[in-house]
Amino acid sequence: MTDMGKGSLRGICVVGLNYTDQLLIAGGDGPVQALRVAVRALLEDGFGAAQVRQTMPCGAIILRLQDAPRDVLLDRVRATLAQVPECRKRVGSIDYATTAHAGIVWTEGGTDTEELTRIASAACAAANIRGLDLVEYDSVDHPHLQADILSARLLADALSAMRDRRLVLYAQQIVDIDETSPVLQYEVLVKMRDRAGREHSPSAFLPLAERTGMICLMDGWIIREAILGHAEALVRMEHIHISLNMSGRTLSSPGFWREIETILTQTGIAPARIQFEITETSAIYDLPRAKENVQAFRRMGCSVALDDFGAGLSGFSYLTDLDVNCVKIDGGLVANVVYPQRRELKIVEALVSLCSDLGLDVVGEHVSSPQIFDILRDLGVTKMQGYSIGESVPYETIFVPRGEVRRTGSAPA
Structure with missing residues (x-):
């Protein structure tokens, strides 16, 4: 036609x-x-x-x-x-x-x-x-059209990608500026490999998965793959802690904590080595159930972090309602702390002070330069994450024994 x-x-x-x-x-x-x-x-x-x-x-x-x-x-x-x-x-x-x-x-x-x-x-x-x-x-x-079409195609292929193991796990280190800490902590990230073998970043498919509810299936798959799929290595290497993202939809699922409890019981991995990150910009559809899940995670001994803090309007509400013990300051704020004339520096300073008063750990996200690293450290941020500190690597490689693991306790050169 x-x-x-x-x-x-x-x-x-x-x-x-x-x-x-x-x-x-x-x-x-x-x-x-x-x-x-x-x-x-x-x-x-x-x-x-x-x-x-x-x-x-x-x-x-x-x-x-x-x-x-x-x-x-x-x-x-x-x-x-x-x-x-x-x-x-x-x-x-x-x-x-x-x-x-x-x-x-x-x-x-x-x-x-x-x-x-x-x-x-x-x-x-x-x-x-x-x-x-x-x-x-x-x-x-039009490039926006091509991006929308790609997102739709990847979402339509998501179930098959999980079945065929074309969801690929990566890890990025969350660095403690305390060089004496024996812990290596990593955030687990995910990319999708299409049927032609091309890998696509999470920004190409996760936002649409969030809006459609597919994210619940993906969250479950990623958590099981990261823990059960690498249980032997995790048990063997006790100094490795992992941080797993969890959408507001998943967090609102009734009794989701029981699945986590079963996984940890089955593997014997100490709950203190597992952290869940809740994205502030991800809508929590059932706050009472979300609170139940978070409280259960904390009772088990898991950590719970509020991710992208400062990116949306719900952050302080979630900080009040959810029993989190860590806050990850949004990268959009972090990127602008180098400009004293902008408001972001004062906002980050206030957030760090608030979290200190509440006894919460603070992570600076998207640390993209030594200058940002130094400013955050001077403000009291004790953990950093970003490509200037460490690129994301295939998840399985963090379990490969190395003669000397690179530690970053001061601003990278």
């Missing part, structure tokens, strides 16, 4: 309705279907009935954009989205209404309509995930 030869097609727009799940719960299928019909009529009024192509199985509506300059068409789309809440439908005594989001891909020709529709659907999904009214791609080669 190729319509590009007509020369007047400028783009494809896919329009989706917001919070349809909630509408279904509140009023059943009737209000949702009525609103879709009303929004389709609104699009037909604004663009012409011939330009509204069809409704997709997910309920999104496909709209052809043509016969006008691009900026005019874009303004028309934005104006139409703003009118969607006016498409109210009364059922009984209730007026149901919704809002909408859309994705657009613009073209100069050469791509068939089916492919353009797929790309516009990706833009529409991106708008929904990011909470935006509209996402547009300038072309089929």
